[in-house]
Amino acid sequence: MYNPLEVGGIDEYPVKVGSMLLTLVEPNPGFERAYNRWYERDHYYGGCMVGPWLFAGSRWVATRALKDLRWPATSSIAVPTDAGSYVAIYWVEQGHHHEHFAEWSINQVRDLYTHGRGFPERTHVHTSTFHYVDTAYRADDPVPVELALDRGYEGLIALWWDAASGTGRDLHATLAASHLDRLLAHSAIDLAAAWVPSVPDAGDQGAPMDLGSPPGGTDRMVQLLFVDGDPAAVVDRVRAYTDAVEGSGGATLCLAAPFRRTIPGTDTYVDEL
Numbered sequence: 351m352y353n354p355l356e357v358g359g360i361d362e363y364p365v366k367v368g369s370m371l372l373t374l375v376e377p378n379p380g381f382e383r384a385y386n387r388w389y390e391r392d393h394y395y396g397g398c399m400v401g402p403w404l405f406a407g408s409r410w411v412a413t414r415a416l417k418d419l420r421w422p423a424t425s426s427i428a429v430p431t432d433a434g435s436y437v438a439i440y441w442v443e444q445g446h447h448h449e450h451f452a453e454w455s456i457n458q459v460r461d462l463y464t465h466g467r468g469f470p471e472r473t474h475v476h477t478s479t480f481h482y483v484d485t486a487y488r489a490d491d492p493v494p495v496e497l498a499l500d501r502g503y504e505g506l507i508a509l510w511w512d513a514a515s516g517t518g519r520d521l522h523a524t525l526a527a528s529h530l531d532r533l534l535a536h537s538a539i540d541l542a543a544a545w546v547p548s549v550p551d552a553g554d555q556g557a558p559m560d561l562g563s564p565p566g567g568t569d570r571m572v573q574l575l576f577v578d579g580d581p582a583a584v585v586d587r588v589r590a591y592t593d594a595v596e597g598s599g600g601a602t603l604c605l606a607a608p609f610r611r612t613i614p615g616t617d618t619y620v621d622e623l
Contacts, residue, residue: 360494368444373477374434381471403446408499409438410609413622427605434475435623478565480545488534505581509573510604518546518571533591538579545572581608
C-alpha cells in the first residue's frame, strides 16, 4: 500500500501521466511577439492549465539556428520542415483523457473563440493528443516523466517515427531493447518518453481551426527527449541514434526537431525565429 512517509521510486507514487497534448504552431510574420504574449498570458492558462485533470505544461521555442538543425530535409509533420516555431506540451492524469479533452477542452476552446480570445494570426503545424507508452531513463534514480515539464530542462528534442511493422507501442519496446541505452548513456539526455496517437488517423475532432498535419496511424510513435543543457549540443548524438534505427530497418523518421524552453514573462527568442 502507498505510504507517503516512505521514500519511493518512480513507480511508487499515485499520480501518473496518461496522455499528452502537443501543439506545434507558427505565428504569422509580423505577429510573433503578439502571439508569444497571447499564448503565455492567456491561452496557456485559459485554454489548457485551468482544465480538469491537466496537471503540467511547458512551452518551447525553435530559433532559426535550431530549425536549421532539423532532419530529414522533408517531413510529413512540418511542411515545410522549418515550420513550427513554438511547441506547447501538456500532461493529463492517467484515466482522465476523455474527461479533459472530450468533456472540457473542446468546449472551452470554442467558448474562448466565441468571446474573441482566439488568435487568428497563427498556423497550427501539428496539433494532436497522444497516449503515454513508457519512458527510458538515463539515471538509476531519475526525474520521473510526471515531473519532466516542471523540471526546467533547457532542451527538448521531439522525434516522430513510423514503425516499419507492428504498432508504435511495439516500436518503443524494440528501441528500448536495442538502441535507447546507447542514446542515453553518459549524455545530457535525461529521459526519452514515448507516446502514440490517442485517436489514430483522426481529423480535427471538431476543433474551430485547422490542426495541421494528422496525428498518424497506429504505427506512429512520438519520442520526447528531455535535455539537461543546450539541445544543439546533443544533436549529433541523436542523429546517430536515428540513423542507427533507420539503418536497422525498424522505423522511418518523420521529423527530428530540437527546441529550447521559453522564458515566461519575456519575449526572449521572439526576434530569433
